[in-house]
Amino acid sequence: xxxxxxxEDNMELSDTLCRSLQAEGFTPYAALSLAxxxxxxxxxxxxCLLDINLPDGDGFAFCRSLSENTAIPVILLTVRDGAQDMxxxxxxxxxxxxxxxxxxxxxxxxxxxxxxxxxxxRPEDGSLYCGDVCINKKTSKVYKKDCPVKLTPNEYQxxxxxxxxxxxxxTREQILEKLWDVDGNYVNDNxxxxxxxxxxxxxxxxxQMPKMLLTVRGFGYKAVDYEG
Numbered sequence: 001x002x003x004x005x006x007x008e009d010n011m012e013l014s015d016t017l018c019r020s021l022q023a024e025g026f027t028p029y030a031a032l033s034l035a036x037x038x039x040x041x042x043x044x045x046x047x048c049l050l051d052i053n054l055p056d057g058d059g060f061a062f063c064r065s066l067s068e069n070t071a072i073p074v075i076l077l078t079v080r081d082g083a084q085d086m087x088x089x090x091x092x093x094x095x096x097x098x099x100x101x102x103x104x105x106x107x108x109x110x111x112x113x114x115x116x117x118x119x120x121x122r123p124e125d126g127s128l129y130c131g132d133v134c135i136n137k138k139t140s141k142v143y144k145k146d147c148p149v150k151l152t153p154n155e156y157q158x159x160x161x162x163x164x165x166x167x168x169x170x171t172r173e174q175i176l177e178k179l180w181d182v183d184g185n186y187v188n189d190n191x192x193x194x195x196x197x198x199x200x201x202x203x204x205x206x207x208q209m210p211k212m213l214l215t216v217r218g219f220g221y222k223a224v225d226y227e228g
Contacts, residue, residue: 067093
């Protein structure tokens with residue numbers, strides 16, 4: 001389920017939003033201030049609903065920070081319906097601007113559309129994406145929902161191989177030919193099984209959730225954007 005950060009200082013509206021989002025299949029996180037909101041940024045947030053007028057700061061500044069430092073999309077929710085405010089919000093990185101009052105079904109539709117657009121984006125920096133996992137090839141770093149994932153060198157090389165051939169079945173033999181450990185030793189078949197298991201534990205969610213790394217029986221493995 002997509003995790004939605006709701007930054008709204010009106011407790012009644014925040015509660016209503018969170019209940020409605022939960023009923024729509026989202027996992028909401030309520031923050032009544034920017035200080036509370038910052039505590040949730042390492043929770044794998046998929047989208048932020050952000051009020052502009054908050055008790056401990058300016059929502060515009062927080063929006064700019066999210067835009068510059070994370071990949072979390074932002075929808076501004078505000079009573080400020082002036083064209084200048086809307087232009088300012090969109091120019092500093094907001095993905096959408098919704099004025100209060102609003103219809104919940106319309107907001108949810110815009111949220112789902114934004115999440116689809118974000119997941120369909122293709123980066124120009126050489127990064128590789130699969131589901132909510134990203135490899136930044138320039139820095140050799142791995143992220144899951146914008147949170148760093150610590151991998152061993154062999155785990156990283158295996159994930160890189162999978163993502164470079166996303167949606168393609170890679171045989172165990174092909175993997176074993178390409179994958180060597182850091183000391184130049186050949187990775188054997190049993191080690192590969194263990195390596196795949198460890199990698200799954202780090203980049204996939206709960207075992208009952210959709211899978212990113214699929215076993216193709218009798219052949220090998222393939223990475224997909226999630227299979228139910």
